Amino acid sequence: MTQSKTASRFLPIAGILLLIFFAVWYPRYIDKQNVWNLFFLICLQITLGQSWNILGGFGGQTSLGHAAFFGIGALVTRTLWLNGQPFALAFVAGGLTAVTFAMLIGAPTFRLRGAYFAIGTLGVAEVLRITVSQKIPYISTMSGAMIATYDLSPRYHLALGLATVTTGAAYLLLRSPWSLGILALREDEEAAQATGVHVLRHKLLALALSSFFAGLAGGVFAYQQISYYPSAPFSPIWTFDALLITFIGGLGTLSGPVIGAIFFTVVRDKLAVNWVEFHQVIFGVLFILIVLIFPGGLVEAWERLKKIFMNMSLRAR
Amino acid sequence: MSIETFLQTLVFGLFTGGIYGVAAMGLALVFGVLKMLNIAHGELVMLGGYVSFWVFSAFGMDPFVSLAIVIPALFILGLILDRTVYRHIVRLLGEEKIKNSLLVSFGLTLVLQNLAQWLFTADERSIQVAYAGDGLNVFGVLMPYTRLGTLLVALAVTLALNYFLRKTYPGKAILATAEDFEAAELAGINIHRVYMMTFALGAALASIAGTFVTVTYGLSPSIGIIWTLKALIVIVLAGTGSILGAFPAGILLGVVEALSGTFIDPSYREVVGLVIFILVLIVRPQGLFVRNG
Numbered sequence: 155m156t157q158s159k160t161a162s163r164f165l166p167i168a169g170i171l172l173l174i175f176f177a178v179w180y181p182r183y184i185d186k187q188n189v190w191n192l193f194f195l196i197c198l199q200i201t202l203g204q205s206w207n208i209l210g211g212f213g214g215q216t217s218l219g220h221a222a223f224f225g226i227g228a229l230v231t232r233t234l235w236l237n238g239q240p241f242a243l244a245f246v247a248g249g250l251t252a253v254t255f256a257m258l259i260g261a262p263t264f265r266l267r268g269a270y271f272a273i274g275t276l277g278v279a280e281v282l283r284i285t286v287s288q289k290i291p292y293i294s295t296m297s298g299a300m301i302a303t304y305d306l307s308p309r310y311h312l313a314l315g316l317a318t319v320t321t322g323a324a325y326l327l328l329r330s331p332w333s334l335g336i337l338a339l340r341e342d343e344e345a346a347q348a349t350g351v352h353v354l355r356h357k358l359l360a361l362a363l364s365s366f367f368a369g370l371a372g373g374v375f376a377y378q379q380i381s382y383y384p385s386a387p388f389s390p391i392w393t394f395d396a397l398l399i400t401f402i403g404g405l406g407t408l409s410g411p412v413i414g415a416i417f418f419t420v421v422r423d424k425l426a427v428n429w430v431e432f433h434q435v436i437f438g439v440l441f442i443l444i445v446l447i448f449p450g451g452l453v454e455a456w457e458r459l460k461k462i463f464m465n466m467s468l469r470a471r
Numbered sequence: 472m473s474i475e476t477f478l479q480t481l482v483f484g485l486f487t488g489g490i491y492g493v494a495a496m497g498l499a500l501v502f503g504v505l506k507m508l509n510i511a512h513g514e515l516v517m518l519g520g521y522v523s524f525w526v527f528s529a530f531g532m533d534p535f536v537s538l539a540i541v542i543p544a545l546f547i548l549g550l551i552l553d554r555t556v557y558r559h560i561v562r563l564l565g566e567e568k569i570k571n572s573l574l575v576s577f578g579l580t581l582v583l584q585n586l587a588q589w590l591f592t593a594d595e596r597s598i599q600v601a602y603a604g605d606g607l608n609v610f611g612v613l614m615p616y617t618r619l620g621t622l623l624v625a626l627a628v629t630l631a632l633n634y635f636l637r638k639t640y641p642g643k644a645i646l647a648t649a650e651d652f653e654a655a656e657l658a659g660i661n662i663h664r665v666y667m668m669t670f671a672l673g674a675a676l677a678s679i680a681g682t683f684v685t686v687t688y689g690l691s692p693s694i695g696i697i698w699t700l701k702a703l704i705v706i707v708l709a710g711t712g713s714i715l716g717a718f719p720a721g722i723l724l725g726v727v728e729a730l731s732g733t734f735i736d737p738s739y740r741e742v743v744g745l746v747i748f749i750l751v752l753i754v755r756p757q758g759l760f761v762r763n764g
Contacts, residue, residue, distance in 0.1 A: 438582035
């Protein structure tokens, strides 16, 4: 009994260390452009999915405008950085600006029940996308000197670090006393309020964390892309990716977004080769099916399999 | 700033607002009766626009006449979507229902948009009727016939919907279900049929807006989400649950957008709607066109 308990405590840590070791070693070992890119994307998607999960999975507040925070992070970081500010400063400024916007939309909409928050976030994302594409319609490109010294590996390591920190923050949040209030919101908002949970404060805390990491993810995107349209990171596709990753992996679980991001990014990479136009349709249909039929995602599927397996081994004994 | 510029802006705001109103009435109807928020409403607007466009380019049929084809086409598509997707959500209750409808319809948005891109390409299209350049000139204020036509049809549709909901038996059944679905069911109303018909009716209203968009602006597979957003802002303005209030609220949004576009800065036009949305939520969350909150 005690042996299995220490084993069950030790196993996840070993697994995580192994995963991080693999993520550091493998791209270096293969050292091909497309492997670096794929691993970079996976880390970016883990951060996006996990940050959506903090608000949508733990707090139960559906945001349809995650792209807004991602886009703001990218825009602010890129603008400051290309205008000569140190990257670290621009990176943090991007995250904080995203939080500011999130508070502006969260404070009035969270007071009301229902879909107001979802409408508000969707609205912010779309309005920013349209306005940015009108105000800054030209491509943002790195300077020649930057391109000459461009190297993917520090960019990938930043993304990997951010994905680890975001998942770590989600873990610490779950361990903190705040998590009780945030999880209670998801289960029953009225009951939570009746038992003395400050509903608005907990919602805003989850939103602040969520938008901060989404903004930082945008900063990483701005750091990695050599050239892109400034309105591109505001596209609803980014929101959809975050949603899909969380639901494929397992809504409201810590490992869900990580598993979801790896699965989604690798499968999309393969699909995009053969069905350039069609792969979004496939993922859209997959998402609808998961929400309707199997809301637990891969994590729940694994738990069920484990249960069946354990029952079988018990019976065999 | 001359009085003519002001009046001209006002009139064009009215024309645009009429389209917002029709698009929003469809969304408000579905929201009020099925109690779910259909983010894919704008995609129905877009698909309606494409049906109108193809009927025009294949048979040269006038877009105002081809409404007779476009409306039934989207009504049927609405029935299909309700049977295949939305009927699974309608069963849920309260918050769970809204949340799932948001998620599923957001996914459907992506599916429909990418399907449209695959079927119709990303090219921007529009209908240019022979009388597109003609119009009335009232004291220096131009009113193109196409724009006047859309506003008149929008008004007629609003009046017809009003009559249908308040005076006919199926309409009253829809309103009764919106008010209290359990009581409606006890009174012998087949609420699942009401849900199905309401969703299809919402899709039909979206198709009318889509036709107007194709006649007056342009059409491409990516316009859907913009129209969803306009319709959402309008129903928050009108007060969620107010179906017919969506029309005046749409007109209001159109006029305010047009005025701010002309007098402040056209590139911030889109921001205005969002600012209105947040202000309304802070000051009067029950909406502007609801008598008691």
